[in-house]
Amino acid sequence: QVQLEESGGGVVQPGRSLRLSCEASGFTFSNYGMHWVRQAPGKGLEWVAVISYDGREKYYGDSMKGRFTISRDNSKNTLSLQMNSLRPDDTAVYYCAKDFVKDGAGGADSWGQGTLVTVSS
Amino acid sequence: QSALTQPASVSGSPGQSITISCTGTSSDVGVFNYVSWYQQHPGKAPKFLIYEVSNRPSGVPDRFSGSKSGNTASLTISGLQAEDEADYYCSSYTSSSTQVFGTGTKVTVL
Numbered sequence: 001q002v003q004l005e006e007s008g009g010g011v012v013q014p015g016r017s018l019r020l021s022c023e024a025s026g027f028t029f030s031n032y033g034m035h036w037v038r039q040a041p042g043k044g045l046e047w048v049a050v051i052s053y054d055g056r057e058k059y060y061g062d063s064m065k066g067r068f069t070i071s072r073d074n075s076k077n078t079l080s081l082q083m084n085s086l087r088p089d090d091t092a093v094y095y096c097a098k099d100f101v102k103d104g105a106g107g108a109d110s111w112g113q114g115t116l117v118t119v120s121s
Numbered sequence: 122q123s124a125l126t127q128p129a130s131v132s133g134s135p136g137q138s139i140t141i142s143c144t145g146t147s148s149d150v151g152v153f154n155y156v157s158w159y160q161q162h163p164g165k166a167p168k169f170l171i172y173e174v175s176n177r178p179s180g181v182p183d184r185f186s187g188s189k190s191g192n193t194a195s196l197t198i199s200g201l202q203a204e205d206e207a208d209y210y211c212s213s214y215t216s217s218s219t220q221v222f223g224t225g226t227k228v229t230v231l
Binding site for chain 1: 122124156159161166167168172173178208210212214218220221223224
Protein backbone atom coordinates (compact mmCIF):
# COMPACT_ATOMS: atom_id res chain seq x y z
CA GLN A 1 0.00 0.00 0.00
CA VAL A 2 1.05 3.61 -0.49
CA GLN A 3 3.11 5.01 2.35
CA LEU A 4 4.32 8.59 2.67
CA GLU A 5 6.46 9.60 5.60
CA GLU A 6 7.38 13.25 6.19
CA SER A 7 10.33 14.40 8.23
CA GLY A 8 12.28 17.56 8.93
CA GLY A 9 9.74 19.58 10.87
CA GLY A 10 10.58 21.46 14.05
CA VAL A 11 10.93 24.88 15.60
CA VAL A 12 12.73 27.53 13.57
CA GLN A 13 13.25 31.27 14.03
CA PRO A 14 11.65 33.79 11.66
CA GLY A 15 13.80 34.43 8.61
CA ARG A 16 15.58 31.08 8.83
CA SER A 17 15.31 28.07 6.53
CA LEU A 18 14.08 24.51 6.87
CA ARG A 19 14.01 21.53 4.53
CA LEU A 20 11.24 18.95 4.66
CA SER A 21 11.49 15.47 3.18
CA CYS A 22 8.94 12.84 2.27
CA GLU A 23 9.92 9.21 1.75
CA ALA A 24 7.53 7.32 -0.52
CA SER A 25 6.93 3.59 -0.83
CA GLY A 26 4.34 1.13 -2.06
CA PHE A 27 3.93 2.64 -5.54
CA THR A 28 5.99 3.65 -8.56
CA PHE A 29 7.04 7.08 -7.33
CA SER A 30 8.36 8.24 -10.71
CA ASN A 31 4.93 7.87 -12.31
CA TYR A 32 2.99 10.43 -10.27
CA GLY A 33 2.85 14.10 -9.49
CA MET A 34 3.40 15.03 -5.85
CA HIS A 35 2.09 17.83 -3.65
CA TRP A 36 2.84 19.62 -0.43
CA VAL A 37 -0.22 20.83 1.48
CA ARG A 38 -0.22 22.61 4.83
CA GLN A 39 -2.67 23.24 7.63
CA ALA A 40 -2.16 25.96 10.22
CA PRO A 41 -3.38 25.12 13.74
CA GLY A 42 -7.16 25.15 13.81
CA LYS A 43 -7.36 26.27 10.16
CA GLY A 44 -8.20 24.73 6.81
CA LEU A 45 -6.07 23.06 4.18
CA GLU A 46 -3.80 25.26 2.07
CA TRP A 47 -2.15 23.99 -1.08
CA VAL A 48 1.59 24.72 -1.13
CA ALA A 49 3.20 23.29 -4.27
CA VAL A 50 3.14 20.54 -6.88
CA ILE A 51 5.82 18.82 -8.94
CA SER A 52 5.23 16.67 -12.01
CA TYR A 53 6.28 13.03 -12.21
CA ASP A 54 9.60 13.90 -13.90
CA GLY A 55 10.33 17.05 -11.92
CA ARG A 56 10.15 19.32 -14.95
CA GLU A 57 7.04 21.23 -13.93
CA LYS A 58 6.66 22.96 -10.58
CA TYR A 59 3.96 25.31 -9.38
CA TYR A 60 3.45 27.16 -6.11
CA GLY A 61 0.79 28.84 -4.04
CA ASP A 62 0.93 32.63 -4.14
CA SER A 63 2.30 33.13 -0.62
CA MET A 64 5.09 30.59 -1.19
CA LYS A 65 6.44 31.84 -4.51
CA GLY A 66 10.07 32.87 -4.31
CA ARG A 67 10.52 31.41 -0.82
CA PHE A 68 9.72 27.70 -1.19
CA THR A 69 11.21 25.20 -3.65
CA ILE A 70 9.77 21.76 -4.32
CA SER A 71 11.99 19.02 -5.71
CA ARG A 72 12.11 15.25 -6.09
CA ASP A 73 14.66 12.49 -6.45
CA ASN A 74 13.06 9.60 -8.32
CA SER A 75 16.12 7.40 -7.72
CA LYS A 76 15.52 7.68 -3.97
CA ASN A 77 11.69 7.91 -3.96
CA THR A 78 11.97 11.18 -2.09
CA LEU A 79 10.08 14.47 -2.27
CA SER A 80 11.51 17.62 -0.69
CA LEU A 81 10.41 21.14 0.21
CA GLN A 82 13.05 23.79 0.83
CA MET A 83 11.53 26.64 2.82
CA ASN A 84 13.45 29.93 3.09
CA SER A 85 12.67 33.26 4.76
CA LEU A 86 10.20 31.57 7.06
CA ARG A 87 7.52 33.67 8.72
CA PRO A 88 5.32 33.00 11.77
CA ASP A 89 2.34 32.49 9.47
CA ASP A 90 4.16 29.54 7.88
CA THR A 91 3.52 27.65 11.12
CA ALA A 92 1.53 24.57 10.14
CA VAL A 93 1.43 20.84 9.72
CA TYR A 94 2.93 20.09 6.32
CA TYR A 95 1.57 17.10 4.44
CA CYS A 96 3.16 15.26 1.55
CA ALA A 97 0.54 13.91 -0.85
CA LYS A 98 0.52 11.79 -4.01
CA ASP A 99 -1.53 12.79 -7.03
CA PHE A 100 -3.30 10.18 -9.12
CA VAL A 101 -2.02 11.63 -12.41
CA LYS A 102 1.45 12.33 -13.77
CA ASP A 103 1.30 16.09 -13.96
CA GLY A 104 -0.20 16.61 -10.52
CA ALA A 105 -3.46 18.08 -11.77
CA GLY A 106 -5.85 15.42 -10.56
CA GLY A 107 -5.96 15.55 -6.80
CA ALA A 108 -4.24 14.00 -3.80
CA ASP A 109 -5.24 10.36 -3.41
CA SER A 110 -2.78 9.47 -0.64
CA TRP A 111 -1.43 11.54 2.25
CA GLY A 112 1.31 11.27 4.82
CA GLN A 113 0.68 11.91 8.50
CA GLY A 114 2.29 15.35 8.35
CA THR A 115 5.19 17.10 10.03
CA LEU A 116 4.77 20.18 12.22
CA VAL A 117 6.72 23.33 11.43
CA THR A 118 6.68 26.06 14.07
CA VAL A 119 8.16 29.44 13.19
CA SER A 120 8.80 31.37 16.37
CA SER A 121 11.51 33.38 18.06
CA GLN B 122 -5.74 32.39 -6.01
CA SER B 123 -8.69 32.72 -3.64
CA ALA B 124 -10.00 29.71 -1.76
CA LEU B 125 -13.14 28.02 -3.04
CA THR B 126 -16.19 28.96 -0.95
CA GLN B 127 -17.86 26.36 1.25
CA PRO B 128 -20.42 26.77 4.04
CA ALA B 129 -18.73 26.81 7.43
CA SER B 130 -21.03 24.17 8.86
CA VAL B 131 -23.76 21.73 7.88
CA SER B 132 -25.69 19.43 10.17
CA GLY B 133 -28.15 16.59 9.88
CA SER B 134 -29.69 13.72 11.79
CA PRO B 135 -28.64 10.11 11.30
CA GLY B 136 -30.15 8.70 8.13
CA GLN B 137 -30.74 12.09 6.56
CA SER B 138 -29.02 13.49 3.48
CA ILE B 139 -26.90 16.63 3.46
CA THR B 140 -25.22 18.55 0.66
CA ILE B 141 -22.08 20.67 0.86
CA SER B 142 -21.50 23.26 -1.85
CA CYS B 143 -18.15 24.40 -3.20
CA THR B 144 -18.21 27.58 -5.27
CA GLY B 145 -15.32 28.60 -7.46
CA THR B 146 -14.87 30.57 -10.65
CA SER B 147 -14.56 30.15 -14.39
CA SER B 148 -10.81 29.69 -13.81
CA ASP B 149 -11.15 26.56 -11.70
CA VAL B 150 -14.33 24.61 -10.87
CA GLY B 151 -16.18 26.04 -13.86
CA VAL B 152 -13.74 24.80 -16.48
CA PHE B 153 -12.02 21.73 -15.07
CA ASN B 154 -13.37 18.36 -14.00
CA TYR B 155 -10.44 17.86 -11.64
CA VAL B 156 -12.60 18.58 -8.62
CA SER B 157 -11.90 16.46 -5.54
CA TRP B 158 -13.38 16.12 -2.07
CA TYR B 159 -11.62 15.17 1.17
CA GLN B 160 -12.77 14.11 4.61
CA GLN B 161 -10.69 14.97 7.66
CA HIS B 162 -11.30 13.74 11.19
CA PRO B 163 -9.69 15.69 14.07
CA GLY B 164 -5.97 15.08 14.34
CA LYS B 165 -5.89 12.93 11.22
CA ALA B 166 -4.65 13.38 7.67
CA PRO B 167 -7.25 14.10 5.00
CA LYS B 168 -8.84 11.16 3.21
CA PHE B 169 -9.55 11.15 -0.54
CA LEU B 170 -13.31 10.91 -0.96
CA ILE B 171 -14.26 11.94 -4.51
CA TYR B 172 -12.21 12.64 -7.63
CA GLU B 173 -13.00 14.08 -11.06
CA VAL B 174 -16.23 15.59 -9.73
CA SER B 175 -18.16 12.39 -9.12
CA ASN B 176 -15.90 9.33 -8.95
CA ARG B 177 -15.34 7.39 -5.74
CA PRO B 178 -12.01 5.69 -4.97
CA SER B 179 -12.30 2.06 -3.99
CA GLY B 180 -13.38 1.65 -0.39
CA VAL B 181 -15.40 4.86 -0.20
CA PRO B 182 -19.06 4.07 0.58
CA ASP B 183 -21.59 4.90 -2.13
CA ARG B 184 -23.35 7.14 0.40
CA PHE B 185 -20.89 9.78 -0.79
CA SER B 186 -21.58 11.32 -4.18
CA GLY B 187 -20.36 14.36 -6.08
CA SER B 188 -21.70 16.59 -8.81
CA LYS B 189 -21.04 19.91 -10.51
CA SER B 190 -23.07 22.65 -12.14
CA GLY B 191 -21.35 25.69 -13.56
CA ASN B 192 -18.88 27.12 -11.04
CA THR B 193 -20.30 25.11 -8.12
CA ALA B 194 -19.47 21.56 -7.11
CA SER B 195 -21.41 19.64 -4.49
CA LEU B 196 -20.86 16.71 -2.16
CA THR B 197 -23.91 14.81 -0.95
CA ILE B 198 -23.85 12.41 1.96
CA SER B 199 -26.89 10.14 1.97
CA GLY B 200 -27.92 8.11 4.99
CA LEU B 201 -25.80 10.20 7.33
CA GLN B 202 -23.92 8.20 9.95
CA ALA B 203 -22.21 9.18 13.17
CA GLU B 204 -18.78 8.49 11.71
CA ASP B 205 -19.42 11.03 8.97
CA GLU B 206 -18.95 13.82 11.50
CA ALA B 207 -15.76 15.48 10.24
CA ASP B 208 -14.42 18.39 8.24
CA TYR B 209 -14.86 18.28 4.46
CA TYR B 210 -12.82 20.11 1.86
CA CYS B 211 -13.17 20.46 -1.88
CA SER B 212 -10.30 21.22 -4.23
CA SER B 213 -9.92 22.09 -7.88
CA TYR B 214 -7.24 22.34 -10.52
CA THR B 215 -6.90 25.89 -11.83
CA SER B 216 -6.02 27.64 -15.07
CA SER B 217 -2.66 28.59 -13.49
CA SER B 218 -1.78 24.87 -13.20
CA THR B 219 -2.14 25.09 -9.44
CA GLN B 220 -4.60 23.57 -6.99
CA VAL B 221 -6.95 25.45 -4.69
CA PHE B 222 -8.80 24.14 -1.66
CA GLY B 223 -12.16 25.12 -0.33
CA THR B 224 -12.61 26.93 2.98
CA GLY B 225 -13.83 23.74 4.63
CA THR B 226 -17.16 22.59 6.08
CA LYS B 227 -17.72 21.08 9.50
CA VAL B 228 -20.37 18.38 9.36
CA THR B 229 -22.21 17.68 12.60
CA VAL B 230 -24.41 14.63 13.09
CA LEU B 231 -27.16 15.61 15.48
